[in-house]
Each structure stands twice: as structure tokens, then as C-alpha cells.
Amino acid sequence: MTTSLCQLKEDMALLKRETAGQITQLKTEVDKLKKQLQVRQVAFSAALVDSKPTNIGPFPTDTTMIYKHVATNIGNAYNSNTGIFTAPVKGVYNFEWSVGAYGDGSHGSGAWLVKNSVNVFMAWEKQTAGFMSSSKAVALLLEVGDVVFVRLVANGSNVAYDDGSHHNTFSGHLLFPM
The missing domain is CATH 2.60.120.40 (Jelly Rolls)
Incomplete structure (x- = not known):
């Protein structure tokens, strides 16, 4: 059971890192789109x-x-x-x-x-x-x-x-x- 618990903790840590990376990427995309919109105004x-x-x-x-x-x-x-x-x-x-x-x-x-x-x-x-x-x-x-x-x-x-x-x-x- 401890192996499963350790594996779950590792999986959760991996998911957190992936999610954080996706959030950063989405923020970058939103900023880029905002700049493009401003240039078009x-x-x-x-x-x-x-x-x-x-x-x-x-x-x-x-x-x-x-x-x-x-x-x-x-x-x-x-x-x-x-x-x-x-x-x-x-x-x-x-x-x-x-x-x-x-x-x-x-x-x-x-x-x-x-x-x-x-x-x-x-x-x-x-x-x-x-x-x-x-x-x-x-x-x-x-x-x-x-x-x-x-x-x-x-x-x-x-x-x-x-x-x-x-x-x-x-x-x-x-x-x-x-």
C-alpha cells in the first residue's frame, strides 16, 4: 500500500507541474492575443x-x-x-x-x-x-x-x-x- 501511496504522490506532483506549465503557456498566449488586439485598434x-x-x-x-x-x-x-x-x-x-x-x-x-x-x-x-x-x-x-x-x-x-x-x-x- 505504501508503494501505491508513494506512486499517487509522485503522480500528483507530476500533474501539478504539468498544470503549472499549461497555465503559464495559456497566460503567455492570452498576453500575446491582447497585444495583437491592441495593435489592431x-x-x-x-x-x-x-x-x-x-x-x-x-x-x-x-x-x-x-x-x-x-x-x-x-x-x-x-x-x-x-x-x-x-x-x-x-x-x-x-x-x-x-x-x-x-x-x-x-x-x-x-x-x-x-x-x-x-x-x-x-x-x-x-x-x-x-x-x-x-x-x-x-x-x-x-x-x-x-x-x-x-x-x-x-x-x-x-x-x-x-x-x-x-x-x-x-x-x-x-x-x-x-
Whole structure:
């Protein structure tokens, strides 16, 4: 009987070690899944300024718009110091941007959405008086590290105006990873 009791104790000790190992492995898997889920949670929305009325442009060259008033930046993929979104995961992303200013007959308001160094789509408007604005949206397949940003169109004829109403915005989110 003592042999059986000793054997049972050994079997229980073995089961405890195996169970402890399985628990550790499961915890590691859960942590890994949590990290993957966090990386897949990507969304941002920003405006040019917090509240102070600001005119920018016209500029002699295309100029990256830096959206300082960040309402949302889940995943921290948007950089409010550079105005650049960097894809943290390969996937399809949706981007929206709007550009606006007060029309004076001589300046329009236009901005390109740029992927890496390629102009994708432009939002543009020109009118003689009153506030003018234009907006666009696009879905883009991005690789890890691809950058997306908005550029005010050059040639000395495009301007943007923003204030606490946030007329000029840039937003994006991950639709699904690939």
C-alpha cells in the first residue's frame, strides 16, 4: 500500500507541474492575443488648431499640414508634431480629410492626401466670397511603416483657415488587418 501511496504522490506532483506549465503557456498566449488586439485598434482624428483663429498659406511649395488638436489617437499612429500617420499593421485603412478657408476670389483651398510620396486624392474648392470647404475620403491598403499625410497645395494660390470650429480635419482608422 505504501508503494501505491508513494506512486499517487509522485503522480500528483507530476500533474501539478504539468498544470503549472499549461497555465503559464495559456497566460503567455492570452498576453500575446491582447497585444495583437491592441495593435489592431487604430483610429485618430485631428484638427489644425485648438481654438485660436489661424490662416495658413499660400506657400510656394506643397506644405504638410500639421494637425495639432488631436481628439482621438488610439494606437498612437498619428504624430501631431509632424502631421504624419504611420501604419502600425498591414491592412486596409479609411482616411478622411477636409480643407476650408474664406473665399476672396484669388485663393482656393486645396489639399492632397499623400501615401508615402504619392498624391492620392485632392480636396479642393474656390469661391469669390464666404467660407468654402471641400472634403474627401479613401480606403488604402497600407504596409507596416507606410505613411499618410495631408499637403496644402502649392503655387501660391491655396490657403486654409481653422479655429475652434475645426474646419480643417484629418482622420483615419483601420478597417481590417491583412
